[in-house]
Amino acid sequence: MENLSQVLKQHKLAQEDYHKILSILGREPNLVELGIFSAMWSEHCSYKSSKIYLNGFPTRAPWVLQGPGENAGVIDIGGGYGAVFKMESHNHPSFIEPYAGAATGVGGIMRDIFTMGARVVASLNSIRFGDITKKDSIGAKHRYLLRGVVAGIGGYGNCMGVPTIGGEMSFEPSYEGNILVNAFSLGIVKNDEIFYGKAEGIGNPVIYVGSKTGRDGLGGAVMSSDSFSEDSKSLRPTVQVGDPFTEKLLLEACLELFKQDLIVGIQDMGAAGLTSSSFEMAGRSGSGMVMHLDKVPMREEGMTPYELMLSESQERMLICAKKGCEARIIEIFSKWELDCAIIGEVTNSGKMELFWYNEKCAEIPIAPLSEKAPVLERPVSKNPHYLDSIVSLDEKSLRTQESQKVFESLLKSPEICDKAWVYTQYDSTVQTNTIIPSGAGGASVIRVKENGKGLGMSVACQSRLCYLNPREGAKQAVAKVGRDISLRGGRALAITDCLNFGSPENPEVMWQFKESCEGIKEACKTLNTPVVSGNVSLYNQTNGKDIYPTPSIAGVGVIDAVNNVLSSHFKEAGLEIYRLASQGIQPKFGASLVAKYFGNSFKGEIAKINLQDELFLWNFLNVANEYGLLKAAVDIYQGGLALALTKACIRGNIGVTTTKKLSFDELFGEAPTQILLAIESQNLERVISLLKNSNLSLTKVAILGGETLQIGDITMPLHNANQIFYQQFQNIIETL
Template sequence: MQNIDEILRSHKLTHEDYEHIQKILGREPNLLEIGIFSAMWSEHCSYKSSKKYLNGFPTKAPWVIQGPGENAGVIDIGDGMAAVFKMESHNHPSFIEPYQGAATGVGGILRDVFTMGARPVANLNALRFGNVTNDDEISRHQRYLVRGVVAGIGDYGNCMGVPTVGGETFFDEAYNGNILVNAFTLGTCKSDEIFYGRAEGIGNPVIYVGSKTGRDGLGGAVMSSDSFTEESKSLRPTVQVGDPFTEKLLLEACLELFKHDYIVGIQDMGAAGLTSSSFEMAGRSGSGMRMDLDKVPAREENMTPYEFMLSESQERMLICAKKGYEEKIIEIFEKWDLDVAVVGEVTDTGNMELFWHGEKVADIPIDPITEEAPVLDRPVKRPAYLDEIRDVTIDDFPEVGNEQAFDKLFSSLEVVNKAWVYEQYDSMVQTNTVKAPGAMDASVVRVKENKKAIAMSSDCNPRYCYIDPRGGAAAAVMESGRNVAMSGATPLAITDCLN
């Protein structure tokens, strides 16, 4: 291998991480194994800086079927039906390549929901951009980002036939160097037909389905955990490229598969691609897994094991099938013109064993890499500006007349009509939308199966959070809850996307 310091730096690992890896393996890791640890221990995959705080959330209630730990949350909505939902961010990719970054953010959250067995019925989004009003380079770039992000969200959701029924868009110069793109999807399914990301049963086959694997998105999980500047254009190859038409085929193929008792579990290939899906499935079940990477469908020639494991090509799933049903599963996905291949099997070793044309190229204990990711206790310091503004009162601001105040208020980008954004989204496809974008309070979609409706809202005022983090976060929960309640619904659950 090349100089170890350079390798660790390029993989965002410390020497302490490297020593921990050596201890887990009992030997020196090879480059592929370093890449796998780097991805699995990235902030994006391991939540190493926030996990100790996230563990404090209340996650149990009589109607909660599945809380944190799976692809999406699930709650019982009565009459044998369940709501499956989740929100996640795609900030860094969208800053680097706004159209594809936002589009694949929508694609990823859709897969998280239909992987659980639900048909997606509604999308929301929460967007934060910098200053777009000036005639300088920053504002011109921000306007470019706005156009790309909105188009990416609209095109992917519209092609998938899933309505975008609401959201929020906020502008502030604080986001000049790091926009936020958060995507939410809600799906519905029968409450006793939910599928989980597990791989168990010794000898059960592991099947790859969806698009072929290319080199797009390599290192995406690590990149999404890093900081960057406006000069980070060289990171564009780490941004995934989406194909919503293939994802639509994958959605329908998976929903057809779920009608049969053919599988043990299924997992979306999201951040870290084949690495995260395989390790997470086996890790949840306490199993081992063997995979033959030369059997993975490839889009490009001369791809390496490293590239296969760390590619973040979109529209892919990993299935743990019940032994003997391989041909039935292959038949379904070939019918939908998707790639499908048996690439491995579940083992009892507790290790992930990776082979390339018969040669073992990696052998990693699964439990340590999933359960022993570093949990960081980062130093916490109260920002000085909070003390500076503590004693500020309204008397410290100049008086303004009513006319001037109204003019300022109604010209604010936070107040002006956002139809120029949401009219690019199809909000009525599927014909279940009761309250579409532009309506007050929450968005509402009906559930045909039980003649009920689901209300959802995404709200947060970042300026409240800036001057009072705790109070601002509480206000975000309260505002969303009020919007749901004012629509006639009872708030039942929250999915957060803290970034």
């Protein structure tokens, strides 16, 4: 091959990789084969830098029906039904083309769900940008990116008829060169009707269904496995172009297909397209496969085998059918006006053999491709210094700030104010199952009509905390989503993760990754929330600047009494508000919102979680809600007690007066495992009895009523707080 070094560079392959390829093939690869190795050995597909740290994740429990290794994870939710869910990133494409990148991210995760045989019933998202309040070009760019991403998420999800019911967003300087767009979807499936991505049975036909293949998204997996530079605009052709109307047809066709005994397995053509789907299906079964690429439905003229194998055109599936069922499958997809073509068959050769007009254009042993994929033990910093250059928080100076001024500013911050401008662009009520949608605060909830139960789901990650202490930040992210579900009266059963980090070539980033993984393992083990699916996104770096470590966590839990979902709105005059928290864990300013906006730095002492206390809190909330002892409950999160209390009162449209003196630390400091409870006085003794022998303390802090927020030395008319809370985000987006 001429200009070998240049070709390898274009394919992000090292000389060591090339020598492995020579060993596997026993000869030099041609361009098609090199492209296949490049895609399958990319960071995005092979997890070569992260795999060794993912080992040891808790993945099993009696309710786990399918853990990592398939298109999505599945948990048993009772009555013979399962919840199928996963979260994935589409960061790089969304930065290059925000609408198309976000839209196809949503489409891709939905296909992962319905490929398992499930109907998709809910979506969440976690999106992160630079500072959108800046009046300079950076602020303008990230407002543009935010508009595009939100429109893409809404456009695709709304057209699919899938409710987007919740999510989170944050705004930090570290995302100025690399935004994050993480998409989560969940579906419902009968436990005995789950489908898997496998291709087995010698002679069984391999069938291509869905949209035609074009050149869009060509090399997307390789692009997502590299850092950005000033030249990132040249990567636009690597971003896929989605069509939600076609995907809707594909979903319905697949669900119809699943009702009949016609197929062995099915796989989405996601990252690396036809390459990953065919190799993964055959690899899981230890089979071989023959494919005739000239039979692939093509959107453009003059396409080559290389392009057909590596295109990431959307809305496509690969099916391993039962022999003799071809006509019926073609009939189903024809009915839904989708392409359907028999392009190959399963063999026992253990090889992938590709033909182009009856001439063999590639032949690769399937098992060695994955078994000999690079597993890199990249250098990991033993003593990271990235925080050394950052000054420490001057807490004494911070405490001199006027509480009223701090409160008003934090209420206006994009982290705190209501995001109606965003979530009203998403259809949250389609399918008529949504009980708690976006904008309510805390976990979102849907009704599962099939078994009469509810599902709570939440997504979270405090990236400033992860930057200061990746292990602690990851633990608290796992705890946060489970706490949100418990605050609805549910019990978190499992999580999915989306691990977003900078360049793995930076030893300090690899330390962040390693520490975050250890934090997830520890929290999931103690809290009994196994990891059932997930995604790793590395190289979130531009011009040498890495993002904050952002291990986004999404949790799912069952709510048995769907008519007894706990509210997060304080709305009844006379109710007493209590703070329930771990004894001995005081709110701190490290990584806090008040330090971000009013401190010289957010590098300060953080409050660390006691996972046993967290677990007790979850159990307490379940029992107390079951007994009807709580009127409402809300988590104390970013902004501390003052902002948590304010938001709960605004959403319930009621004033509040605190009943004890509150220090600056108590008002704005942050710590895990602390919540606010609205309790009727006649239930207080029973609540206290449930807390016996625990390490949790219950303290009365306020009483509801009136038209004013009187929180410590902070005073604001409820009407004014409402205006700020509900209008500020739209003002930022539309007036700057």
